[in-house]
Amino acid sequence: MLSYHQKRFLIVDDFSDFRSSVRSMLRELGVKDVDTADSGEQALRMCSQKAYDFILQDFHLGDGKKNGQQVLEDLMVEKLISHESVFVMVTAETSQAMVLSALEHEPDAYLTKPFNRSGLAQRLERLEQRKNLLKPILQALDRGKPMEVLNACIELCKKDIRYSPLCLRYRADALRDLNQNEALERLYDGIIADRPLPWAFAGLGKLLFKRGQVNQAKGVYEKALKLFPMMPALYDGMADVLVAEGDNKGAQKVLEEAIRLSPLAVRRQAQLGKLAMANEDFETASKAYRQAVSQGAQSRFKDAESNLGLAHALISKGSEKGLDTRTRLEINTTLSQVAKENPSDPGLQIRARLMKATSLLLNDAETAEKLTEQAMMRLDGMEQFMSAEAALLVAKQLQMLGQASAGASMLKNCAEIYGDDPVVMQGIAKLTDDPTILNSGNVASDLNRQGVQIYKTGNLVEARAVFRKALALQPKNISIALNMAQSLLHGTDTSVPSPELEECRACLKQVGMMPDTDARYPRYQKLKIKAFSG
Amino acid sequence: MSQEYPALDFSTVIASTVHDMKNSLAMLMQAHSQWMGRLPNSERQSPEQGVIEFEFAHLNGMLVQLLGLYKLGVNQMPLQPAYHELDDFIEAQLAAHQEVFASRGIVATYEVDPLCPLGFFDRELVASVLANTINNAIRYARQSLLISVSDEAGQLMLTINDDGDGYPVEMIERQADYVQGINHSSGSTGLGLYFAGRIAALHQRNGVQGCTRISNGGPLGGGVFSLYLP
Numbered sequence: 176m177l178s179y180h181q182k183r184f185l186i187v188d189d190f191s192d193f194r195s196s197v198r199s200m201l202r203e204l205g206v207k208d209v210d211t212a213d214s215g216e217q218a219l220r221m222c223s224q225k226a227y228d229f230i231l232q233d234f235h236l237g238d239g240k241k242n243g244q245q246v247l248e249d250l251m252v253e254k255l256i257s258h259e260s261v262f263v264m265v266t267a268e269t270s271q272a273m274v275l276s277a278l279e280h281e282p283d284a285y286l287t288k289p290f291n292r293s294g295l296a297q298r299l300e301r302l303e304q305r306k307n308l309l310k311p312i313l314q315a316l317d318r319g320k321p322m323e324v325l326n327a328c329i330e331l332c333k334k335d336i337r338y339s340p341l342c343l344r345y346r347a348d349a350l351r352d353l354n355q356n357e358a359l360e361r362l363y364d365g366i367i368a369d370r371p372l373p374w375a376f377a378g379l380g381k382l383l384f385k386r387g388q389v390n391q392a393k394g395v396y397e398k399a400l401k402l403f404p405m406m407p408a409l410y411d412g413m414a415d416v417l418v419a420e421g422d423n424k425g426a427q428k429v430l431e432e433a434i435r436l437s438p439l440a441v442r443r444q445a446q447l448g449k450l451a452m453a454n455e456d457f458e459t460a461s462k463a464y465r466q467a468v469s470q471g472a473q474s475r476f477k478d479a480e481s482n483l484g485l486a487h488a489l490i491s492k493g494s495e496k497g498l499d500t501r502t503r504l505e506i507n508t509t510l511s512q513v514a515k516e517n518p519s520d521p522g523l524q525i526r527a528r529l530m531k532a533t534s535l536l537l538n539d540a541e542t543a544e545k546l547t548e549q550a551m552m553r554l555d556g557m558e559q560f561m562s563a564e565a566a567l568l569v570a571k572q573l574q575m576l577g578q579a580s581a582g583a584s585m586l587k588n589c590a591e592i593y594g595d596d597p598v599v600m601q602g603i604a605k606l607t608d609d610p611t612i613l614n615s616g617n618v619a620s621d622l623n624r625q626g627v628q629i630y631k632t633g634n635l636v637e638a639r640a641v642f643r644k645a646l647a648l649q650p651k652n653i654s655i656a657l658n659m660a661q662s663l664l665h666g667t668d669t670s671v672p673s674p675e676l677e678e679c680r681a682c683l684k685q686v687g688m689m690p691d692t693d694a695r696y697p698r699y700q701k702l703k704i705k706a707f708s709g
Numbered sequence: 710m711s712q713e714y715p716a717l718d719f720s721t722v723i724a725s726t727v728h729d730m731k732n733s734l735a736m737l738m739q740a741h742s743q744w745m746g747r748l749p750n751s752e753r754q755s756p757e758q759g760v761i762e763f764e765f766a767h768l769n770g771m772l773v774q775l776l777g778l779y780k781l782g783v784n785q786m787p788l789q790p791a792y793h794e795l796d797d798f799i800e801a802q803l804a805a806h807q808e809v810f811a812s813r814g815i816v817a818t819y820e821v822d823p824l825c826p827l828g829f830f831d832r833e834l835v836a837s838v839l840a841n842t843i844n845n846a847i848r849y850a851r852q853s854l855l856i857s858v859s860d861e862a863g864q865l866m867l868t869i870n871d872d873g874d875g876y877p878v879e880m881i882e883r884q885a886d887y888v889q890g891i892n893h894s895s896g897s898t899g900l901g902l903y904f905a906g907r908i909a910a911l912h913q914r915n916g917v918q919g920c921t922r923i924s925n926g927g928p929l930g931g932g933v934f935s936l937y938l939p
Contacts, residue, residue: 196739199746267732268776285833289735289769291742293807301797337826340792370829370914372791405787 179303182228184209187218187246188265189236193288197231200292204299215241215249216473222255229299230256231286234266241473242439248280249475258313261302308338312345321349347378356382373403380412389419407433411443414450423453431459441467441476448484452491461488468509479516479523482509486530487568497537506534521557522690525550526565529572536575547576554581560592560651562690563599571606587612588651592689595620595654619648623655630662638662646682653695656686660702669708679706724779731772738765759812763847766809770841774904777837781907788831788911795828795858796821799867802839803856809847810854817843819856828858828865830912830938835867838905842869842934845901849873855929864917865938868927875925875932884923905936914939 184206188194194211201209210225212218215236222230230250234243241249243264250256264282283302286295306313311330315323328342328349343366350359363379366372376399383392396413403409410433417426427450433443444467451460464485471477486506493502513527532546551573561569566589573582586603593599594616604613622645630638642659649655663679683703689696741761745753799819803810810817839856846854850871857868880887880899887899888906902921909919917939927933 192736193739196743199743203746267735268728287833288732289738291738291805291808293804294801297797297800297804301794301800305794305797337824340827340829370790370792373789403788405789 178307179229179299180205180207182206182208182303183225184229184231185218185221185227186211186231187213187215187236187243188231188233189213189240190233193233197295200295203292204296215243215246218246219249219253219255222250223253226257227260229261229263229302231263231265232282234264239473243282244280244439245474247282251280252475258316259306259310261299261306263298263302305341309341309345312342316345321352324349325353343372344374347375351378351382356386371399371402373399373406373409376403377406377408377412380409380416384412384415384419389416392416393420405436407437407440407443410436411446414446418450423450426450427454427456427459434463438466439470441471441474441478441481444470445476445478445481445484448481448488452484452488455491457488457492461485461492464488468512479513479520479527482513483523483526483530485509486534490530490534493534495537498534503534503538506531521553522559522561522565525553525557526561526569528553529569529576532576533572543576547573547578551578551581554585558688560653560686560688560690561589562692563589563593563596563602565690566592567599567602567606574606583607583609583612587615590615591649592651592653594649594652595623616649616652619645619652619655622648623652623658626655626658626662630658635662635665650685651688653686653689653693653699656682657695657698657702660706664702664705669705676706720779720782724776727772727775727779731769731776734765734769734772738769741765754812756812759809762808762812763844766806766840767844770837770844773837774841774901777834777908778900778904781904789833790829790831790912792827792829793832795826795865798828798832798836799839799856799858802836802843805840806843806847813847813850815847815850815852815854817854817856820858822857822859825858825860825865828938830865831908834908834911835936835938838908838936839867839869841901842905842936846871846873846932846934849875849932851931853929855927857928861937863939864919867936867938869934870927870929871931872929873931875930876923881923881925888921905934909936909938912938 184201186194186197186201186209188197188211191213194213198209198211210221210227212221218230218232221227232243232246236242236246243266247262247264250262256262261284262282263284263286265286265288267288283306284298286298290298309331311327312324315321315327324345328346331342332339343362347359347362347366350362359382360379363375363382366375367379376395380392380395380399383389383395392412393416396409396416399406399409400413410429414426414429414433417423417429427447430443430447430450434440434447437443444463448460448464448467451457451463464481467478467481468485471481486509489502489506490498498506510527510531513523517523528546528550532543532550535543535546554569560566566585570582570585570589573579573585586607586609589599590603590612600613600616607613622641626638626641626645629641639659639662642655642662645655646652646659660679660683663675663682667673667675667679669676679702683699683706686699687703689699693699745758796819799821803817803819806817809815843854843856846869850873853872855870857870859866859868884902887902889903902923905921909921912919919936919938921937922935924933924935925931
């Protein structure tokens with residue numbers, strides 16, 4: 176009768192008493208295959224070796240350790256568990272764990288301590304039943320086929336319409352993955368009109384924001400936050416809206432609110448650090464980046480940008496007399512980590528050195544000079560593009576370190592790559608008055624705009640000629656190169672060699688040096704797949 | 710010389726102490742059940758065992774409720790509503806009291822109207838209300854307890870029936886006072902009603918608030934506690 180006897184179980188808890196107690200409950204229930212782990216790290220290793228059907232995961236695994244939510248996220252993202260597996264979050268207090276949970280990765284169930292054998296048996300039995308009911312949907316999810324997910328949902332609802340609420344989330348996620356925006360918006364609207372579900376609000380806000388309907392997105396988040404003031408994901412969305420509106424101060428406040436609710440969030444802390452830097456609130460920035468670095472150590476969201484941000488915030492906070500020993504030590508530690516962990520990333524090597532040199536400028540000029548020299552040598556041979564933000568900071572630091580000409584050439588390079596973006600040009604204007612840099616991209620940008628107009632009329636030959644002229648002036652400009660590539664691919668058969676294809680591949684190769692964090696990176700990848708598929 | 714200490718917020722002190730007590734109780738219950746597992750069958754069925762199980766559940770319910778009241782007070786009661794399968798939900802609440810039912814010889818059953826298999830509510834909060842109500846019903850029930858779920862004019866109605874003597878008439882007549890927190894004099898039951906009423910009211914739909922009702926009679930002839938969720 177009981178269907179979970181033959182299944183493979185994993186118990187994850189840092190208390191050995193608890194592990195043995197749950198293990199003996201499972202044994203009494205007739206389960207034979209029970210493994211245990213005392214940390215999230217061990218659980219992840221075990222899940223990569225063996226496919227578990229049930230995971231009973233304790234939420235709090237001790238300070239400085241991965242918590243249950245992080246383990247779940249890692250398992251999902253690394254695809255270490257099937258959607259058919261049952262993941263149960265075991266907590267002393269469930270509401271707290273739910274606040275800390277990310278809306279995109281929710282456990283199948285929460286189980287509150289203490290529980291008895293009958294309570295455990297009942298949950299397992301039911302979860303097994305539900306997974307069976309949803310099996311076709313879950314299998315389609317494992318295959319990564321959103322269209323099949325939708326069909327499976329339709330089939331299930333046909334069988335029993337009363338279960339349609341269980342399918343809502345699967346349908347919404349599938350529509351999102353299929354980019355069926357209109358249908359998705361209708362679905363979200365329908366759900367919210369019937370029942371206020373927090374994930375539906377978050378999804379609708381995100382969708383509207385993605386489509387540039389910033390104002391409507393703001394309305395959705397405002398309404399949602401009134402209903403669910405304890406849901407950190409909604410604050411994240413609201414902060415994005417405020418940043419888009421140019422209200423960095425407001426965005427910072429909103430993120431601080433979210434962090435009060437849920438401080439364990441690497442990406443949110445890093446985002447707060449970035450905003451606080453923009454607002455010149457160096458105290459908040461250094462605190463947030465410090466959290467992002469220390470929490471990131473156990474997380475897959477570990478990011479060298481947070482280390483650099485922490486160092487930058489600490490330097491900016493410092494007085495004119497230089498930095499105290501403790502601060503210098505912290506800067507040294509956090510930057511050494513960047514240099515040590517990213518040996519093959521020239522951009523990070525350069526930035527870590529210049530950052531450290533800047534921190535030593537007042538206290539140890541000799542070492543600062545040495546580090547600057549090292550950075551400049553690497554800068555010479557570097558082919559990769561830095562992000563505009565990083566490039567501007569590097570240019571500024573080179574200026575501060577007495578390397579005016581290297582700073583100028585950095586700015587010139589930046590103007591070439593990103594010159595069509597007025598925000599970047601404003602940033603450059605803050606660092607130089609040199610008209611040859613400030614106006615270097617004007618002609619090419621004009622030509623690029625003309626090319627887009629002509630491309631829209633369908634005159635491919637003319638459009639290509641104009642883009643080509645623009646690109647000759649600014650060969651590293653990402654926008655122009657992508658436009659050039661797109662116009663060349665338009666109407667070109669990629670399965671046979673042609674001069675158009677050749678040219679297209681060449682300019683994609685050039686801008687392939689762009690950072691993968693650039694907003695245009697997905698577009699570049701799409702074009703690349705097309706151009707190199709033949 | 711008197712030294713100035715910063716004044717401690719008493720409710721926060723209580724809340725964090727209760728939190729520790731709850732963890733401590735969880736360990737105690739776990740150790741106890743492991744120990745029971747090693748005893749011979751005859752030793753397991755002692756009447757003291759029934760008392761221990763019941764009071765464990767009672768203590769745990771009170772601590773959960775205390776924490777809940779604290780959070781209501783500081784406006785930290787997050788509502789996390791979602792769709793839940795009702796038979797699963799009710800079964801889970803009954804399973805948590807399985808040992809007590811067994812030791813007291815109470816037969817606990819439930820019926821879910823097949824037309825409403827899913828409910829929309831905060832599982833954790835509603836579970837805490839049910840746990841307290843079941844605990845209360847166990848105290849007064851003779852031999853049976855029934856939880857029924859049905860649709861009442863578009864609202865979900867969860868009803869806990871027992872076959873005991875029922876609520877005191879005075880309490881039924883003045884139940885609004887308890888729910889509003891005006892009359893706490895009747896101890897834990899009154900506080901329980903207040904807590905349940907607040908949690909019910911957190912559930913709203915199109916301007917309609919959830920509520921609770923107590924009465925006597927019902928299919929088992931004893932106390933009847935109903936929770937309405939819009």
